[in-house]
Amino acid sequence: MPEAIPPSYDAPAGLLCDFPVHWDVTVNQVRTKVVETYPDGKPKRQLATGALFLNVSNAATGASALVDASGSAVIEYGTDGSMVWHVVGPVIARLPAGFSNLPRGLYTIDGVYRIEFSATGFKTVTLVHGTIHNLCGDLG
Template sequence: MRKRILGAVVSAGLSVAAFPAVASAVGPAVGPVGPVASAVSLVAPSGTAGGWTTVTYTSRDYAAGTVCTYELKEDFPTQGVQERIVSAYPDGSPRQTDFRGPLIARYTNVATGAQIDEDLSGKGTLFDFPDKSSLWVIPDNFGLTVRAGDPYHAQGEYVLSQGSVVSVSPTGQIAIRYQNKVTDVCAALS
């Protein structure tokens, strides 16, 4: 299983959070449903405690200049991601969420029609902390959206593969703690 869109909509919408519904917002800082106000977006799904539940990712459209210099559209022609809340805090909010399954993201440069498909399938674990920061540990693949204004990373759409560790601060800034291979989607479609 490869490239997986996990992340947090650390922006105003989960990019990698829309991740199951891949494009939703991130839990504490990463997750698919719940913006974390930042310049970065990681996509990841939300779910219920207990067993595995299916995550649904929705299409995303980024205006020119917000992620790439051109308008970028992201669709998910193949989905099968599941999530499972492994542990929760006393208030019921997730502490550890595991993800697994197939996911293909199709990125389109709206101006030129150029497209690429990236395999975001695999597995990963999201740790949400009480201070609203989070940590993604992904042995497989991960889709990462960085919006304009992030002070630590150039804006863009990236696919991290072959293992990565990404942290998201309570205010939404991301830090890539470990990575192997990176695909710059914006450059590939320019």
């Protein structure tokens, strides 16, 4: 299943940004629907859409930003635990060092893109058209 967005989240300094990060979800109207399953009943393809807004802050200084993460996705599940998200619109991505093809950061990704999750959790972001923005610079 897609990674659930916790209603609040804290990351220590150094995990995503040079400072501690906190967020609170202000709106979560995300809906998901499994549209295809494997013979064993596990999801093969799922749709996800809906409004998602987060108030993201630098927990040390209080600097904050409202983030729209209301993208829509078709999610394809591999039998090995991998996933591919085909996305249109904005999402928020927590990317610690060494877990993605992007440098460590807290990102908003917007446009048309694909995020591949390997069975080990490594995330590969492929932008077709749009923007990738690290929020650490805004909040630092």
